[in-house]
Amino acid sequence: MMSVPSTAISVSHLDWEIAQQAILSDVSFQLPRGAMLGVIGPNGAGKSSLLRCLYRYIIPTRGDVTLLEQPLHLYSAQGLALKVAVVQQDTPANIELTAIELVAMGLTPHKGLLSRQTAADNHILEDALIKVGLIDKAHQRFNALSGGEKQRVLIARAIVQQPQILVLDEPTNHLDIRYQIQILELVKTLGITVVASIHDLNLASAMCDQLILLNQGRLVAQGTPSQVLTVKQISHVFGVCCEISQHPQHGNPLITYYYGYHEKKGGNGAQTANVASLQPPANSLEQALTKAQDSVQAAGYHQQVQGDSSQRGGRS
Amino acid sequence: MVQIVSNNQRYYFACVVIVFLLLITPFFSAGFGAANISFSDLVNLIQFHWFGSGEASPLVERIVIDLRLPRILLAFMAGAGLSIAGSVLQTVTRNPLADPYLFGISSGAAFGAVVVFSLFGHWLDFDLLAQWQDHPLVQLSLPLGAFIGASLSVLIVLALSGTGINSQIERMLLSGVATSFMFGALSSLVLYFSDPQAAASVLFWTLGSFARASWEGLILPTVVVIGSLLTILAFKRQIMALQAGDETAHTLGVNVVKLRIAMLLLCSLITAVLVASCGGIGFVGLMIPHTIRILLPGKSPLLLTAMLGGLFLVWVDVIARCALTNQELPVGIITSAIGSVFFLFILRHRRS
Numbered sequence: 001m002m003s004v005p006s007t008a009i010s011v012s013h014l015d016w017e018i019a020q021q022a023i024l025s026d027v028s029f030q031l032p033r034g035a036m037l038g039v040i041g042p043n044g045a046g047k048s049s050l051l052r053c054l055y056r057y058i059i060p061t062r063g064d065v066t067l068l069e070q071p072l073h074l075y076s077a078q079g080l081a082l083k084v085a086v087v088q089q090d091t092p093a094n095i096e097l098t099a100i101e102l103v104a105m106g107l108t109p110h111k112g113l114l115s116r117q118t119a120a121d122n123h124i125l126e127d128a129l130i131k132v133g134l135i136d137k138a139h140q141r142f143n144a145l146s147g148g149e150k151q152r153v154l155i156a157r158a159i160v161q162q163p164q165i166l167v168l169d170e171p172t173n174h175l176d177i178r179y180q181i182q183i184l185e186l187v188k189t190l191g192i193t194v195v196a197s198i199h200d201l202n203l204a205s206a207m208c209d210q211l212i213l214l215n216q217g218r219l220v221a222q223g224t225p226s227q228v229l230t231v232k233q234i235s236h237v238f239g240v241c242c243e244i245s246q247h248p249q250h251g252n253p254l255i256t257y258y259y260g261y262h263e264k265k266g267g268n269g270a271q272t273a274n275v276a277s278l279q280p281p282a283n284s285l286e287q288a289l290t291k292a293q294d295s296v297q298a299a300g301y302h303q304q305v306q307g308d309s310s311q312r313g314g315r316s
Numbered sequence: 317m318v319q320i321v322s323n324n325q326r327y328y329f330a331c332v333v334i335v336f337l338l339l340i341t342p343f344f345s346a347g348f349g350a351a352n353i354s355f356s357d358l359v360n361l362i363q364f365h366w367f368g369s370g371e372a373s374p375l376v377e378r379i380v381i382d383l384r385l386p387r388i389l390l391a392f393m394a395g396a397g398l399s400i401a402g403s404v405l406q407t408v409t410r411n412p413l414a415d416p417y418l419f420g421i422s423s424g425a426a427f428g429a430v431v432v433f434s435l436f437g438h439w440l441d442f443d444l445l446a447q448w449q450d451h452p453l454v455q456l457s458l459p460l461g462a463f464i465g466a467s468l469s470v471l472i473v474l475a476l477s478g479t480g481i482n483s484q485i486e487r488m489l490l491s492g493v494a495t496s497f498m499f500g501a502l503s504s505l506v507l508y509f510s511d512p513q514a515a516a517s518v519l520f521w522t523l524g525s526f527a528r529a530s531w532e533g534l535i536l537p538t539v540v541v542i543g544s545l546l547t548i549l550a551f552k553r554q555i556m557a558l559q560a561g562d563e564t565a566h567t568l569g570v571n572v573v574k575l576r577i578a579m580l581l582l583c584s585l586i587t588a589v590l591v592a593s594c595g596g597i598g599f600v601g602l603m604i605p606h607t608i609r610i611l612l613p614g615k616s617p618l619l620l621t622a623m624l625g626g627l628f629l630v631w632v633d634v635i636a637r638c639a640l641t642n643q644e645l646p647v648g649i650i651t652s653a654i655g656s657v658f659f660l661f662i663l664r665h666r667r668s
Binding site for chain 1: 481550554557560564566567569571
């Protein structure tokens, strides 16, 4: 602990191709220590692949990843696990372990070949289970827990790993809204650098310090939630119309979506056509829609947006 | 809380039972065999040996010390080794059917033995069956041939299974099955052209037997099994992490590809040494780990697995010695018979 690095994660010009098909292309971003980064984007945008590059499950075709100011390839397998903990999207099936035994797996990188589990270790395990509110289910079979409880057990395992960076791949999947909020707030209280891919844009807006928006393997936008979550960008990347206001509590963008996309499927795929054909039921909505429509038309500057973001990526 | 207590109680109960069996098994199992040795003979022998009092007949002493004890120990080592090999392979490949034999090790060993029997047997020009026990050259050449064959099959499996993390398990299993069939075909081919006597002795050998056990022959299996057991115990945390999937294990700092290859090599070494010294004994590596899993769900106590496997084969060998009056039954026949019934039982058990 000589000096505390100020940059937790630095990714530059990351490319990953599989069978000549680009999954990630030219992704660059930086994240300061202790910040929470949300990775957003539609299905198949490359969110999971980007996260996998961070914990070296995927070796990118080109580009560099630096964690805590040390190039990723210089870490040993165990050394990396001491710095980075991961909660994956899919909870493993067919596990015969109890919750606390699964949490104890988090001790693996901390243990030498012959060292045993000590009383201090047991204390760490219990603390982690208390933090995620599952101490009373410690000795239940992992497979018998509900989806949300499984997710929290996995987060407890990551806490036991005592990492400096926590990577979460869609941690709020399968969770009801209460646990979605609870899990992300819990993760935030750990005070470590967090990278999480999140589907719910409002949740991402409320919880994250920084966001990066991926589309088809490219980084489309990055910055604070209010920089990234604009009507233009959301309509361009996700193909939906929305209105953005300020959340009354935290002041970050609050997204209100509009519905009715199934009408007129025959169009050229351009969202503007679909939206223009909508007949909003109420006057207020009509107003809002016109506004949204304007911005969707603005999103027609497709190339320009992408150019902007890659420039920004290069600079940072 | 209730659940963990009962589970732990079960675990300690199992420990106590197995250690108790471990203590009494040598005395009781030594009594069974072709020569009838009574329990009082054994007590006399122990008194004579350990306390220097009383006397024991030299015949009993020779049978028990020179023949039965090494045999019991070899059976124990074989059972322990095959069980831990099966248990570890099932965990690292996450395949409940994984077993040292699935990776072509036994067919490779059998091929090596067949080559030794039919080619060099003729060339050396002596009656194999008659001189099998005594001739040092034969005693050494057979295990050596089996070991070389087993190593060859492992090398082929390793070369084919590659180093990609995503497809490693699949490729390992498929190449194991392919190697197994290839060596099976080669063995049949060589046997087809060799004389019937060699074929008969190869058959007897592949069915497994502890009849050739000796104190000198025990050294290698003991060293290999105990050494491997200690190595596996040292890596227990890493092996357990593989249970949760390759990607999870990777994020926990486990070098998945290397660990899996190292464990396959270690299990192959155990199996090759055991196959070389007592022939092919199937189903132990499947049956014992599954029994432990049913009795103690969630735990994978390696030492208990090893001990239960050892005890199992010691008593199977007792059956092998006693079932027929004039000759011995090959151990492999008994384990396969018990094993197949056991699996039918498990299937029934699971369905209900």
